[in-house]
Amino acid sequence: MVEIDGLMLDRTRALWQRAQAVMPGGVNASARMNPALGHPLFMQRGKGAYVFDVDGNRYIDYNLSHGASLLGHGHGAVTAAVEDALTAGGLLAYETALQVAVAERLLTLFPGMDMVRYTCSGTETTWHALRIARAYTGKLGVVKFEGHYHGVNDTVGYSHWPDVDEAGPPRSPCPVPDSAGIPPANQDLITILPFNDVEMLERCLHSQADSLAAVIMEPINYDSCGLVPTSEFLCAVRELTRQLGVVLVFDEVLSGFRVRPGGALGDACIPDMTVLGKAVGGGMPVSAFMGTRAIMETCTPVGPALHSGTYNAPPALVAAIGAMLDEVTRPGFYEHLNGLGDRLYEGMRQIFDRRGIRAWVQGVGARFGLLFGLDCEPRNYREVAQQDLEQMRRFHLACLRRGVYLHYVSPHHGFSGAHTVADIDVTLNVMDDAAKEV
Numbered sequence: 506m507v508e509i510d511g512l513m514l515d516r517t518r519a520l521w522q523r524a525q526a527v528m529p530g531g532v533n534a535s536a537r538m539n540p541a542l543g544h545p546l547f548m549q550r551g552k553g554a555y556v557f558d559v560d561g562n563r564y565i566d567y568n569l570s571h572g573a574s575l576l577g578h579g580h581g582a583v584t585a586a587v588e589d590a591l592t593a594g595g596l597l598a599y600e601t602a603l604q605v606a607v608a609e610r611l612l613t614l615f616p617g618m619d620m621v622r623y624t625c626s627g628t629e630t631t632w633h634a635l636r637i638a639r640a641y642t643g644k645l646g647v648v649k650f651e652g653h654y655h656g657v658n659d660t661v662g663y664s665h666w667p668d669v670d671e672a673g674p675p676r677s678p679c680p681v682p683d684s685a686g687i688p689p690a691n692q693d694l695i696t697i698l699p700f701n702d703v704e705m706l707e708r709c710l711h712s713q714a715d716s717l718a719a720v721i722m723e724p725i726n727y728d729s730c731g732l733v734p735t736s737e738f739l740c741a742v743r744e745l746t747r748q749l750g751v752v753l754v755f756d757e758v759l760s761g762f763r764v765r766p767g768g769a770l771g772d773a774c775i776p777d778m779t780v781l782g783k784a785v786g787g788g789m790p791v792s793a794f795m796g797t798r799a800i801m802e803t804c805t806p807v808g809p810a811l812h813s814g815t816y817n818a819p820p821a822l823v824a825a826i827g828a829m830l831d832e833v834t835r836p837g838f839y840e841h842l843n844g845l846g847d848r849l850y851e852g853m854r855q856i857f858d859r860r861g862i863r864a865w866v867q868g869v870g871a872r873f874g875l876l877f878g879l880d881c882e883p884r885n886y887r888e889v890a891q892q893d894l895e896q897m898r899r900f901h902l903a904c905l906r907r908g909v910y911l912h913y914v915s916p917h918h919g920f921s922g923a924h925t926v927a928d929i930d931v932t933l934n935v936m937d938d939a940a941k942e943v
């Protein structure tokens with residue numbers, strides 16, 4: 506455990522002791538452990554841009570439910586929509602007019618997507634999308650990119666943040682399971698490629714076309730600090746998958762709504778399927794997968810790929826999506842986000858320059874990576890993996906002590922529609938002091 510000058514965490518630590526007796530590691534998600542502190546934080550509540558811990562400390566939050574709370578914590582319109590729907594019967598597990606109306610609105614924001622099904626988490630939605638792609642193509646193989654994350658499922662739980670010593674040569678990485686317990690046979694169905702490498706992509710897709718069902722990717726790879734695809738790479742991935750009968754799946758769980766209302770790339774590259782989670786629910790646990798009519802009608806009861814679930818599309822959570830869509834399509838929403846982003850990213854760059862710290866700020870829309878030890882834009886996971894995690898840890902702790910929360914060791918941070926220019930300015934002052942300290 507790290508003692509942090511000036512920050513009282515006595516109740517937090519006492520609660521963590523109790524929690525460890527009843528929950529493994531004292532947490533319900535391993536990502537909630539903060540290795541920089543040596544324990545998780547325990548919050549009392551969140552409101553807008555802030556979270557308040559059980560010791561009474563307030564933080565400007567740049568974690569934001571790992572990206573789910575794009576509107577800020579406890580957004581009033583989302584809360585009201587959920588409350589209304591709850592009074593109409595809670596879960597129900599029937600279709601209602603709401604599922605139809607929200608589906609119609611959602612689809613207008615994603616070019617090329619004709620139909621949608623709602624699910625609960627990001628993990629579930631990538632898992633369903635890949636099963637459907639397999640059923641649709643009659644093939645089983647999946648290509649994913651090193652450093653991209655698609656949830657804790659056994660189908661694509663490989664090479665999210667592999668140890669580079671175990672991950673093989675940079676241009677032909679081997680699959681490294683993200684977890685123990687994944688059946689070793691699953692590995693035979695996965696090919697890992699480096700992001701932004703057109704030549705390796707072409708070689709792989711041509712040689713494996715007969716066995717490949719899908720290529721899955723984060724269109725902006727926020728899970729490796731916000732890597733942006735080159736236009737050449739995007740063009741290649743779209744053209745090759747189309748030519749070779751492979752389903753292109755965009756995992757927009759993190760990138761959706763982060764840059765514009767809809768997918769991160771707009772109509773610059775239109776996939777065959779898109780999966781959504783996190784921000785789509787305005788901070789509520791709901792996800793969705795979408796696709797062309799032909800692919801989506803592979804789902805039962807129209808086609809043979811089983812998709813069902815007691816908790817699919819509860820009206821309260823679909824109502825949350827509706828409220829979130831109202832907010833992000835309101836004039837000025839993205840102007841506000843972009844204004845905050847410009848101010849924060851430029852401010853951070855100036856601080857690191859002024860303080861002589863080698864650090865790359867990779868800001869894309871409302872989320873960003875902060876890469877210590879790098880001084881140019883990375884293009885793939887291996888370049889990101891060269892970052893200085895120890896300097897990052899010290900910087901995050903120095904910010905935490907001063908009331909700004911950046912989650913260690915998350916590769917991405919972000920702000921919400923509830924953050925203000927004043928919050929950004931306070932954050933920059935804190936970061937300046939933190940930079941001086943580290």
Ligand SMILES: Cc1ncc(COP(=O)(O)O)c(C=O)c1O
Pocket residue numbers: 571626627628629631654655656657723728756757758759760782783
């Ligand atoms: C791109 C991406 N896909 C899928 C997931 C999994 O989502 P969930 O945590 O809701 O299962 C995540 C979560 O971080 C993600 O970033």
